[in-house]
Amino acid sequence: MNARTSAAPRAVSPPSSTGGAAAVGDAWNRFWFSATNSRPLALVRIGAAAIALAAWWSYAADLQAWFGPAGVLPADTVREWRSPSGFSLLDWAATPAALNAVFGGTGVVFALLLVGFATPVVAPLAAVLWASLLHRGPILAGPADDCLSILLWCLAIGPAGEHLSLDRWLGNRAGRPVPAAGWRASISQGLLQVHATAIAVGAVLAQLKGDVWWNGLAAWYLATGPRSGAAGLVPLLERSEYLTNLLTHGVTAFEILFAIGLWCGPTQQLVARVGLVGWPLVGLLAGEPLWGLAMALFALPLAVRR
């Protein structure tokens, strides 16, 4: 495991080097508890909040049609559909005005997260409100929504408002110093790295159960899908089966290399930077552009570390 963006000596107990268990313990402590600069987390915050606003806006026009008192997804129906542990604040929004108020409030919270105002309160609130919106209509949720939820919880754990934020600007005006690197940023960025790998592994395992990822035709079906942003590729793919195969295998290889490469010191930053470009392209091909952008954000802290 590699320490991430360490900007100060570790603030953890000194490592002992005797025995395998001690070595594992040291590696664990280095990974999770090293003092870490929170500036990359601020970049993730801005990106995640922008995606959150885009995803939130996609609900706006149909909010009443879906969740309103006479909507197609009444709260009772959704309660029967979703997991018994599911819970949504919007279940209690029984009138159009109440629904608009909670939904509008969610948008305001995302906007505050974007500018970084009262971030220690706003970040967890954003995660709660987003989960609440998804639980109100789990049928409508897609991959981007899942990844956004993870991103928001990671931001809720770490000090995401210490840089590039209104909080910082106000702190500067009040003469408060920039906080030094800390362990909460380390945990937050560690969780981003773990989830980046988990999501890539989950996607690869799911894809490799399908024939089209082995016979090389998956890229064709993705590019000709209704939402694909790669429709311009279709004439090329139609002319060349080899190109279709290369693109398909390229997506699989990228996901595997991303999952592994994030954990190898020499390749870590390179792989993360490739991920910044690669994931949005995969998202565009698959017709899930927000998902691609969200995946890129998981790699962002490792890509920008010095």
Added chain:
Amino acid sequence: MNNSSDTKTLSPVTQATVTVALAVYLVGLVLSIVGNTGSGSSAVVRTIKSRLFSPWMVPPWLDLGFDYRLTYGNDEDGDFSIEVRRQGDGKASPVRLPGRLTGERAARWRRLARSIAVEDTDRDGLLAAAVGRGMFDDVGAEDVTVRVLRTPLVDRGGPPPAPVQASSARVRMVGGELQLIRAEPRGEVAPLVRPDASGDPSDAGAGNAGEATR
């Protein structure tokens, strides 16, 4: 949250507590991935996850499998849409969703349509009934047909496929009660044999195979 506390040495108790919390979460993450695959999960994983982890991982939307297959090139990966029209009125223009909508907004309607066609059959048409009920005002009637159309994926070198009906149900309000009548797919049935006109049961069906009716 006090940011300045970050810079100080982490107390052993805090570090141990955070370590335990992280370890428990990572176990939950692994179980979520193993337990939320399209292939299903084993009874032991299902039980452990549902009893120990789901109660606190589901509410924050963290019980996720990440099985983003993107496509398998099969029917379920086609383009789904909803069509609602007044029952028995072929001339009335139907409400189509997502219709001409684009982007993430259209994607959400497509997911709803796909859920009705693929998953709703196991749940007694819960979603189809809700969608039909929610569309009464839009269609201007309390007796509607909710159809999900699926446009199959385009095969290489093949013509653009036409949409096919993936599911259909009639939803109506009768005496304040919502009724759902599903149009079951026509399947193979045994021929109904008409008795011979002579009344000899031993000859029944021998010469009437061509008259089998449903």
